[in-house]
Amino acid sequence: MRISFHLNIDSCSKRMVIITKTTTMERIGCFLLLITTGLCSKEWYRINSTCFQTSQTKVDQITAVKLCQERGAILHSIKNDAEFKALAPFVSEPYYFVSAKKNLSVFKWSDGRNCCPPSWWSSGEPQEGDNCVLIYQNYIYGYSCAKPMYFLCSKTADYKWTLVKWENYNWPDLCGVGIMPNADGRSCEEVCDSHPGCDQFAKISNLCINIRNDAPIDKCIVRMRPNVEFYERIFGCE
Template sequence: MEVEELENRRKRLVRRNMVILAVFLCGGLAILLWMMLRFPKRVGITRSGTNCSDDTRTCPQNWDLINQTCFFESEHEVTWVEGQKLCRKHHASLAKIFSQIEIESVKDYTINSTYWIGLRKHISDNSWRWIDGKYFNNWFNISGSGDCAFMNDDGISTSSCNDTRRYLCSRKSYCI
């Protein structure tokens, strides 16, 4: 009886060890296949980092790469707040423009239309701030008397945030 009990115990132990070994092997194989098939890139998981060259930077499909930043031009019109919400769905925000080169480059894509950008006048101190809360340092002229900024063929203008316009999203590009 004791020998039979020891034999059953040994079989259960061997079976348990085999299950554990199979789980580790399958898990390792799954991770290996996941990496070999470049699954992270296909689902939009990206490496962060700034030490990749311009020719190894990319943007999501239907976005334009300008100066290491990805831009998306909408095709339909919404209010400024709705535009920001829609940009957030793409892990972006209404566009923050960093240089005159970006303004000129983006204007090439936004001909004959107006696009909300991520610049808004704050009621508390009447200052212009970017969507991330940073103060605008007046490096370009803003025309108009509204509280929300948009880009048009002439540059940057303002209007009521409740007006409807197309919207321009921006996000960081990523290394491939």
């Protein structure tokens, strides 16, 4: 892909505070450090259990990988078509490096998977000489790994199990696991963690209650139990 650039300094520089009694060269050094470390970044945002952060500085792809690592993240590898579509609103402007690189004649993600479905590529992409990949709106584009561009970092979201009142509980979406009393020696949190998509459970002592597929009368019985506890997984991005 060929992109024309115009010199500009983004609003990121407005966040820099210059301490008085510094020399001109010191101030220039501070500014360069700020830009090259990519510290002026947008806040993390979350899609399901993954946190994303878009940079506001342009670097080559190798540097992008290092800067993501310094933030406790990775240069993002798109997992599937659903995630690709969900990312579109967050990468509507401008272009961002993702982790895919050309390996011989095939583009591969950093985790070794092949990239990418033909429907993801913009028309005419990739072009001869392109060895990295950018994401922009609803498409990906080939690009040179050595040329500066913004980049997309990702990491697994942090979470905690939060006790909620039964009247505030999301009953229709209750996951539950309903294994056995004491869940074979594991806590209900551990059991739910081992079941993909399980973000909610109820328990009586350490009995994990599966309510999702039970009859309404069973739900009413559980609601009436004075010692029942309802938990929900609350995700967050630091």
